[in-house]
Amino acid sequence: MATLIVPAALPDVSEDVEQLHKAFSGWGTNEDLIITILAHRNATQRKMIREVYSSIHGEDLLKVLDKELTSDFERIVHLFTLDPPERDAYLANEATKKFTSSNWVLIEVACTRSSDDLFAARRAYHARFKKSLEEDVAHHTTGDFRKLLVALVSSYRYEGPEINAHLAKSEAKILHEKISDKAYADDELIRIFSTRSKAQLSATLNHYNNDFGHAITKDLKQDPKDDYLKLLRATVKCLTTPEKYFEKLLRLAINKMGTDENALTRVVATRAEVDLGRIKEEYYRRNTVHLARAIDKDTHGDYEKMLIELVGAENA
Amino acid sequence: MATLIVPAALPDVSEDVEQLHKAFSGWGTNEDLIITILAHRNATQRKMIREVYSSIHGEDLLKVLDKELTSDFERIVHLFTLDPPERDAYLANEATKKFTSSNWVLIEVACTRSSDDLFAARRAYHARFKKSLEEDVAHHTTGDFRKLLVALVSSYRYEGPEINAHLAKSEAKILHEKISDKAYADDELIRIFSTRSKAQLSATLNHYNNDFGHAITKDLKQDPKDDYLKLLRATVKCLTTPEKYFEKLLRLAINKMGTDENALTRVVATRAEVDLGRIKEEYYRRNTVHLARAIDKDTHGDYEKMLIELVGAENA
Numbered sequence: 001m002a003t004l005i006v007p008a009a010l011p012d013v014s015e016d017v018e019q020l021h022k023a024f025s026g027w028g029t030n031e032d033l034i035i036t037i038l039a040h041r042n043a044t045q046r047k048m049i050r051e052v053y054s055s056i057h058g059e060d061l062l063k064v065l066d067k068e069l070t071s072d073f074e075r076i077v078h079l080f081t082l083d084p085p086e087r088d089a090y091l092a093n094e095a096t097k098k099f100t101s102s103n104w105v106l107i108e109v110a111c112t113r114s115s116d117d118l119f120a121a122r123r124a125y126h127a128r129f130k131k132s133l134e135e136d137v138a139h140h141t142t143g144d145f146r147k148l149l150v151a152l153v154s155s156y157r158y159e160g161p162e163i164n165a166h167l168a169k170s171e172a173k174i175l176h177e178k179i180s181d182k183a184y185a186d187d188e189l190i191r192i193f194s195t196r197s198k199a200q201l202s203a204t205l206n207h208y209n210n211d212f213g214h215a216i217t218k219d220l221k222q223d224p225k226d227d228y229l230k231l232l233r234a235t236v237k238c239l240t241t242p243e244k245y246f247e248k249l250l251r252l253a254i255n256k257m258g259t260d261e262n263a264l265t266r267v268v269a270t271r272a273e274v275d276l277g278r279i280k281e282e283y284y285r286r287n288t289v290h291l292a293r294a295i296d297k298d299t300h301g302d303y304e305k306m307l308i309e310l311v312g313a314e315n316a
Numbered sequence: 317m318a319t320l321i322v323p324a325a326l327p328d329v330s331e332d333v334e335q336l337h338k339a340f341s342g343w344g345t346n347e348d349l350i351i352t353i354l355a356h357r358n359a360t361q362r363k364m365i366r367e368v369y370s371s372i373h374g375e376d377l378l379k380v381l382d383k384e385l386t387s388d389f390e391r392i393v394h395l396f397t398l399d400p401p402e403r404d405a406y407l408a409n410e411a412t413k414k415f416t417s418s419n420w421v422l423i424e425v426a427c428t429r430s431s432d433d434l435f436a437a438r439r440a441y442h443a444r445f446k447k448s449l450e451e452d453v454a455h456h457t458t459g460d461f462r463k464l465l466v467a468l469v470s471s472y473r474y475e476g477p478e479i480n481a482h483l484a485k486s487e488a489k490i491l492h493e494k495i496s497d498k499a500y501a502d503d504e505l506i507r508i509f510s511t512r513s514k515a516q517l518s519a520t521l522n523h524y525n526n527d528f529g530h531a532i533t534k535d536l537k538q539d540p541k542d543d544y545l546k547l548l549r550a551t552v553k554c555l556t557t558p559e560k561y562f563e564k565l566l567r568l569a570i571n572k573m574g575t576d577e578n579a580l581t582r583v584v585a586t587r588a589e590v591d592l593g594r595i596k597e598e599y600y601r602r603n604t605v606h607l608a609r610a611i612d613k614d615t616h617g618d619y620e621k622m623l624i625e626l627v628g629a630e631n632a
Contacts, residue, residue: 115442119435122472126431132474135511146503150511154470156438158448187462195451195466 001277003312006042016041017053020061029068031302038081039309043273047083072261072303079269080310088113088121089128091266092153096136103145103231105266106137110152111238112245115159122153144185144228151194152235158197168200172207179219184232193235202240243275247282250291259298264307272310280311290314317593319628322358332357333369336377345384347618354397355625359589363399388577388619395585396626404429404437405444407582408469412456419461419547421582422453426468427554428561431475438469460501460544467510468551474513484516488523495535500548509551518556559591563598566607575614580623588626596627606630 011019016037023030041049053061065077079087088109095105109121125133138150171192178186196204208216220233237245246267253260253267271279283291292314295307327335332353339346357365369377381393395403404425411421425437441449450470457465487508494502512520524532536549553561562583569576569583587595599607608630611623 119472126472126474126476130474130476130478132472132511132513134471135474135513138507138511143503146507150507151466151470154467154472155450156435156442156448156470158442158446158451160442160446162446187459191454191462191466195448195454197448197451 001275002273003276003280003310004040004042004273005312006040006045010041010045013045013048013052014056016045016049017056020049020053021057024064024068031069031073032305034065034069034077035302035306035309038077039306043084046081050081069302072265072299073301073306075261076265076269076303076306076310079265080272080306083124084117084270084273085120085124086128087270088117089124089133091270092121092125092133093129093136096140098140101140103141103149103227104234106149106153107231107234107238108245108266108270110149110155111235112242115155115157118153119156145231147185148190148194148228148231148235151190155194157195159199160197161199162197163200163203165203168203168207169211171196171204172211175204175208175216176212176219179216182222184220184229193232193239198239205236205240243278243282246271246275246279247286250279250283250294251287254294254298261299261303264295264299268307268310276311317591318589319592319596319626320356320358320589321628322356322361326357326361329361329364329368330372332361332365333372336365336369337373340380340384347385347389348621350381350385350393351618351622351625354393355622359400362397366397385618388581388615389617389622391577392581392585392619392622392626395581396588396622399440400433400586400589401436401440402444403586404433405440405449407586408437408441408449409445409452412452414456417456419457419465419543420550422465422469423547423550423554424561424582424586426465426471427551428558431471431473434469435472461547463501464506464510464544464547464551467506471510473511475515476513477515478513479515479519481519484519484523485527487512487520488527491520491524491532492528492535495532498538500536500545509548509555514555521552521556559594559598562587562591562595563602566595566599566610567603570610570614577615577619580611580615584623584626592627 019033019037023033037049038046050061053059053064057064062078062081065081066074069077079090082090091105092109094100095102095109110118113121122133125131125136129136134150134154137153138146141149174188175192178184178189183189192204193201205216208214212219217233217236220229220236223229234245237248249263250267253263267279268276280291283289283294287294292308292311295311296304299307335349335353339349353365354362366377369375369380373380378394378397381397382390385393395406398406407421408425410416411418411425426434429437438449441447441452445452450466453469454462454466490504491508494500494505499505508520509517521532524530528535533549533552536545536552539545550561553564565579566583569579583595584592596607599605599610603610608624608627611627612620615623
């Protein structure tokens with residue numbers, strides 16, 4: 001359930017390109033015009049705008065945007081305009097760099113995308129960074145973190161609905177044993193989380209809950225400050241209930257003293273065309289406040305306008 | 317350098333289909349006709365033949381072939397006729413089954429195919445087996461073997477020519493340290509072998525050879541009977557000199573008392589359209605006998621005919 005709204009009657013791509021070019025011309029930049037266009041075109045349309053812009057004006061639209069815009073507004077326009085696989089590659093690459101490193105972003109890209117979308121991101125990573133995603137992830141992590149993250153970003157999970165109930169039961173038992181032994185980075189546990197289909201994993205975790213009396217995420221909270229355990233809980237949530245994972249990320253980002261623009265921008269830019277509608281529902285259910293209202297209270301200026309256009313009005 | 321020969325003037329696909337159908341009709345089967353057609357069509361052509369056969373005769377050509385043919389001849393016709401990604405998926409799946417298990421086949425599929433071809437095999441695996449390849453590999457292996465094999469089959473290596481010389485030197489040193497410590501399944505060693513591009517790995521292994529005075533495969537021979545070490549050597553060879561790996565496989569298969577038809581069939585069926593020309597050169601250089609002559613001496617009947625048609629005459 002996307003929140004992106006594309007007008008029924010669209011101008012020609014070349015018309016969009018001319019309007020954007022005009023927005024950059026003369027004194028100052030016409031931010032409203034940029035928002036009106038870019039926040040209301042789908043991935044295919046944005047890609048064509050970028051291509052036509054480059055062929056007419058001899059410059060990459062993204063580079064022009066970076067020159068003309070600043071700060072959080074620049075980042076959300078840049079991220080949203082990127083083609084989704086390229087955007088995931090870009091975010092994942094940032095996440096492996098020293099000063100912007102984030103295992104959370106890697107988990108998100110690895111676990112909330114479809115198998116083909118994750119693969120498209122790996123392919124885009126080759127093209128843009130002349131390396132493989134797993135190569136950078138492996139190089140920039142160590143120990144248990146590496147073991148988990150490399151397996152997750154390399155996965156290409158089966159996506160059919162078939163479930164093996166016998167296997168679900170036996171693997172729930174394995175997970176329970178390993179967690180009881182605090183063997184959180186055990187090969188078997190990582191194998192199950194990183195190779196099974198999401199449908200199969202859900203069945204396994206239901207068995208876990210039924211047979212052992214707790215949700216697995218509860219049992220993974222034994223030491224709430226352990227960063228690896230936090231990551232493991234995020235893995236489980238991203239794989240089984242991504243809308244809840246993203247709701248919480250937004251909640252923490254907005255409630256944080258000063259707002260975590262980085263997370264807010266990322267969730268809106270990556271989910272607006274996918275499942276931000278579901279995330280909004282979840283947000284309202286958990287906070288009794290519409291996401292748009294919460295964003296409105298916490299942000300301002302062109303950044304706020306762009307976010308609200310992508311999130312949509314308060315009809316969660 | 318493929319050895320497959322496709323006639324310059326090809327009949328219509330429907331003509332091929334009718335000829336094949338005729339080959340199965342009446343008393344007995346016309347094996348020569350089957351060989352003439354199927355051993356001389358490329359992957360796209362074979363795929364179309366299969367599609368048209370199924371739409372005209374309502375049966376999968378591969379099933380008909382399995383019914384009509386037997387033994388080694390059946391296997392090579394079946395394997396060669398399969399579309400390459402489906403064939404790799406089929407071989408890899410066999411390799412994870414109890415009675416046909418083979419870590420060698422997994423290494424071959426993971427390390428001698430291009431990144432996109434390996435990925436195409438993973439996709440075909442989903443379609444055919446309703447599971448992921450890595451899921452089955454992980455489930456059917458344990459310990460160090462699993463660690464190595466899952467990482468290799470999940471890889472999507474960068475394929476550009478760029479090399480980081482500094483990295484090659486430092487990773488050669490890491491490899492040397494780990495091997496000196498007999499830490500053959502160390503995370504770092506597996507990371508390097510399973511994520512780096514083939515070009516980067518070659519540079520690293522050249523540094524290894526120059527800086528430490530031995531080829532890495534020599535140093536991985538400390539215990540020649542250790543199965544894991546054998547597999548590690550095969551990994552290195554498949555990644556850096558696949559034609560030498562396949563030459564040796566053919567040599568051992570042919571020299572073995574009774575011939576190892578399984579390996580012979582696999583190499584010919586999987587490489588005829590890729591690099592069997594190079595492998596033949598290598599075979600002649602190492603054995604002073606043409607591969608076709610060696611096959612001719614060791615096999616017979618329709619099986620031999622099909623092999624020779626695929627391998628080509630003695631103009632290595």
